[in-house]
Amino acid sequence: MTQTISTNSQGHLTIGGVDTLELVKEFGTPLIAYDVKQIKQQIAAFKEVFIKENVSYRVTYASKAFSALAMYQLIAANGVGCDVVSGGELYAALQGSMAPEMIEFHGNNKLPAELEMAVDAQIGCIVIDNFQEIEFLDEILTRKQQTIKVALRITPGVEAETHEYITTGQSDSKFGFDVLSGQAKKALEQLLANPRMQVCGIHCHIGSQIFAVDGFIMAAKEMVRILKQWHDELGFEAQILNLGGGFGIRYTKEDQPLPAQDFVKEIIRVVKQEITQANLNLPEIWIEPGRALVGQAATTLYTIGSSKEVADVCHFIAVDGGMGDNIRPALYQAKYDAFLAKDPLAKPTQVATIVGKYCESGDVLVKNCELPDTKPGDILAIPSTGAYGYTMASNYNRNPRPAVVFCEDGQAKLVIRRETYQDMLAYELSLR
Ligand SMILES: *Cc1c(COP(=O)(O)O)cnc(C)c1O
Numbered sequence: 001m002t003q004t005i006s007t008n009s010q011g012h013l014t015i016g017g018v019d020t021l022e023l024v025k026e027f028g029t030p031l032i033a034y035d036v037k038q039i040k041q042q043i044a045a046f047k048e049v050f051i052k053e054n055v056s057y058r059v060t061y062a063s064k065a066f067s068a069l070a071m072y073q074l075i076a077a078n079g080v081g082c083d084v085v086s087g088g089e090l091y092a093a094l095q096g097s098m099a100p101e102m103i104e105f106h107g108n109n110k111l112p113a114e115l116e117m118a119v120d121a122q123i124g125c126i127v128i129d130n131f132q133e134i135e136f137l138d139e140i141l142t143r144k145q146q147t148i149k150v151a152l153r154i155t156p157g158v159e160a161e162t163h164e165y166i167t168t169g170q171s172d173s174k175f176g177f178d179v180l181s182g183q184a185k186k187a188l189e190q191l192l193a194n195p196r197m198q199v200c201g202i203h204c205h206i207g208s209q210i211f212a213v214d215g216f217i218m219a220a221k222e223m224v225r226i227l228k229q230w231h232d233e234l235g236f237e238a239q240i241l242n243l244g245g246g247f248g249i250r251y252t253k254e255d256q257p258l259p260a261q262d263f264v265k266e267i268i269r270v271v272k273q274e275i276t277q278a279n280l281n282l283p284e285i286w287i288e289p290g291r292a293l294v295g296q297a298a299t300t301l302y303t304i305g306s307s308k309e310v311a312d313v314c315h316f317i318a319v320d321g322g323m324g325d326n327i328r329p330a331l332y333q334a335k336y337d338a339f340l341a342k343d344p345l346a347k348p349t350q351v352a353t354i355v356g357k358y359c360e361s362g363d364v365l366v367k368n369c370e371l372p373d374t375k376p377g378d379i380l381a382i383p384s385t386g387a388y389g390y391t392m393a394s395n396y397n398r399n400p401r402p403a404v405v406f407c408e409d410g411q412a413k414l415v416i417r418r419e420t421y422q423d424m425l426a427y428e429l430s431l432r
Helices: 020-027 036-052 069-077 087-095 112-121 131-144 183-192 214-234 260-278 291-297 328-332
Strands: 013-015 031-035 057-062 081-084 103-105 125-128 148-155 197-203 240-242 284-287 298-310 314-319 350-355 364-371 379-383 403-408 411-416
Touching (some): 013 020, 020 031, 020 379, 020 411, 031 036, 036 069, 036 260, 036 291, 069 081, 069 087, 069 411, 081 087, 087 103, 087 112, 125 197, 131 148, 131 183, 148 183, 183 197, 183 214, 197 214, 197 284, 214 240, 214 260, 260 284, 291 298, 328 364
Parallel strands (some): 031 403, 057 081, 081 103, 103 125, 125 148, 197 240, 240 284
Antiparallel strands (some): 298 314, 298 379, 350 364, 403 411
């Protein structure tokens, strides 16, 4: 997906055909504005490859990237399932009209109450992460006289090139069963021996914001090798091979990720080739994009406030949001571009550091940002904020979380209203 900046006849930034200056007049700032068509196009791009290659598949949206009722409704309407990693996400997905059968449950410490919720809802698949979970789940299923589909999460020992905080495929990860030590096979044996758990396949997720296909190829090869081994040793026949998400997106001009389709094309090619060689039946191939479905689809709009010149060092420009609505720069040193909504293509005249309004020196949104002259009241746009932005938002310093709008065909629809001061006190009880 290319980063295309759309403008209207006045030269203003538009999102989904809506003038962003009009958007902020109506909804205020900070505002997270999604271009719905972009999300639909990404979904279509992923699906198209599977369809062309005539492979049974499922695209499962990793809802931690952006979990909202409107989002679940949008993907459900477009034939995409979702994965959830908590009871809260499961509840939201069900409320967002996601069919239970299309929901997968991930996590390294699913609570008994959360597992019970998943069993009660009869979701599509619980991705088993550790031995404790097998015990918890067995107790629940026995007590309720229920069955459920499960998959086995394994760490194939593949390390994708990415930031160390967001790699998960290596053996020392906190997620999943290690293969080399024999843990994974032992877990599978336990699951196969349990009549209440129907083992449908195996899963791995090698990391996030991955730009090259090599990691996926290595993982696919290793997963098929494991399937072959377990087929021969245990008679295990997997219906599903889930290769996780992690497809990289473009945050700044420097980022050059592969298009989503190219990742999928390669994954399918390698899985087909290895499965044929191993003389196995081709399982359904599942992928779990989070960031790639929503990341580039949203832009955050801020109002510029104060600024400060530190002689010969830098020029700070402060906006009315920051780490409370986008913690990724502080958490992962994530990089973003920024420009003015009234004229995105204006010639830069300064190099500034965009900071937020939170009481942390690390509350920096963009370092060394080239901008034209700015003044208080200007609207600053930061693109590619659609993933892990709102879902990681906080009320630090008692700043309300922003509003979220879905824009499409020139229409804007409020999907999450701006938090109010009253909202922030909603759970608090007075001493008097
Ligand atoms: C986070 C996560 C994903 C999605 O990762 P993205 O980088 O957003 O695509 C997919 N699967 C699992 C198990 C995850 O934990």
